[in-house]
Every structure is written in structure tokens, then in C-alpha cells.
Amino acid sequence: MESSIRPVQHADWPAIRDIFNHYVATSPAAYPEEPVGADFFQAKHRAGPEYPFLVVEAGENVVGFAYLSALHPVATMRRSAQLTYFIHPDHTGVGLGGRLLDILIERGREMGIDTFLAHISSLNEGSIRFHTSRGFTECGRFRRIGTKHGHDFDLVWMQRLENSEI
Numbered sequence: 781m782e783s784s785i786r787p788v789q790h791a792d793w794p795a796i797r798d799i800f801n802h803y804v805a806t807s808p809a810a811y812p813e814e815p816v817g818a819d820f821f822q823a824k825h826r827a828g829p830e831y832p833f834l835v836v837e838a839g840e841n842v843v844g845f846a847y848l849s850a851l852h853p854v855a856t857m858r859r860s861a862q863l864t865y866f867i868h869p870d871h872t873g874v875g876l877g878g879r880l881l882d883i884l885i886e887r888g889r890e891m892g893i894d895t896f897l898a899h900i901s902s903l904n905e906g907s908i909r910f911h912t913s914r915g916f917t918e919c920g921r922f923r924r925i926g927t928k929h930g931h932d933f934d935l936v937w938m939q940r941l942e943n944s945e946i
Contacts, residue, residue, distance in 0.1 A: 781844065783876060785883055785927040787831040789827065793818035795842035796835070799868050808903035808928055810867070824849060831861065832887040836876050846880040848888055851897060859886050860895035881914055885942070894942040901926075904936035916940045 788796070797818040803810035823834045828849050836844035846865030851857055861863075865880045887897060896918060900907045920937040927933070 783836050783838045783871075785834050785836050785879060788835050788845065788847075791827075792842050793822055793843070794834050796821050796845045799842070799866050801843065802869060803866055808901040808931070808933060809907060811901065811928065813924060813928055832884060832890070834880060834883060836867070836871070836880065836881060844876050844880065846884055848884050848893070859893055860897060861891075861893045861894055863898050871883045877910060879916065885940075889942060896942070898938045900936045900938060901928070902936050903928070903931060905924060908938070911938045911940075912919040913939070 783940065797816060797820065800810055800821070801815040804812050804815055821833075824847065828914040831850070833847035835842045836846075838872060840896060842868035844865065845875075846863070848861040851860040851862055857934055858867040863881065865884075867876050867880075888894075888896060896916075897919075898911055900911065902908075902921070916938040917940075919935055919939040922937075924932045925935040
């Protein structure tokens with residue numbers, strides 16, 4: 781099925797919530813143990829409206845979302861941003877994550893961002909492999925930072941630098 785990527789719209793919040801809550805219930809990819817409401821991501825978007833927040837549509841359905849957010853609110857760190865994205869499980873493995881990542885990095889560069897960060901549960905080995913294959917390297921790890929569904933996990937920070945002078 782053909783897909784398109786576009787900015788988030790108000791009507792998308794329930795689908796975004798449902799995609800994320802699937803991972804809340806079934807995966808270490810989403811940190812909460814309890815489902816979140818649609819306002820969970822609306823608040824993130826309101827906190828940084830200048831950052832891109834995108835959805836993937838397949839036909840009439842939202843099947844994924846992605847956004848950049850500030851690592852820290854001070855101006856001295858505006859060159860860095862965090863990436864977040866989730867794809868409905870029926871649409872993974874077909875390149876949507878890579879397309880979203882490429883668009884977020886392109887939009888970030890347009891904003892002057894050259895340091896992209898992702899924080900990932902150590903239990904989410906697929907995401908760690910994906911980020912490694914896309915030029916990210918592990919830059920930090922908080923050991924045994926959380927427990928989800930009875931399993932301890934580390935918080936793995938991965939970084940991609942777009943400016944090779946660093």
C-alpha cells in the first residue's frame with residue numbers, strides 16, 4: 781500500500797495514541813506500563829511547536845508518527861534534538877522508519893540541528909540495530925534505569941553527528 785508523510789493534524793491524535801499504546805502493552809519500545817491518552821502527545825507537540833511532528837498515512841489511516849523535540853530548552857543546546865517515532869506493527873519492515881528518520885534529519889538540518897539523539901530501552905535490540913545501521917553510535921547508558929513488565933532495562937543514548945568537525 782502506498783504511504784505518504786505529512787505534518788500532524790488535530791484528527792490524528794487518537795491514531796497516534798493507539799499506535800503508541802500498542803507498544804505500551806506489548807513492547808519495551810514505549811516506557812509507560814499503562815496506556816496514555818491522546819493529550820500525551822498533544823502536550824509534547826505544544827511544548828515544541830517549532831519542531832516537526834509528522835504522521836505516515838497509508839490510504840486513509842495513520843500508521844506511524846515521528847517528531848523532533850528539544851534535548852534541553854536553553855539556547856546553547858538548540859543544535860541538538862531528540863528523535864521519536866513509532867510505526868503500527870502491521871507496517872514495520874517496509875522502510876517507513878528510515879523514511880521518517882531521513883525527513884526528520886532533513887528538517888532538523890534546516891533548523892540548524894546537527895546533533896540527533898535517540899534514547900532506547902536496552903530491551904529494544906531491534907531499535908538499537910536500526911539506529912546503528914543509520915549512522916548512530918551509543919554515546920551513553922544509564923544502567924538499570926527502569927523496570928517494565930518485570931524486566932529491568934538500561935536507557936541507551938545513541939547519537940548521530942551531522943557535522944564531522946566535532
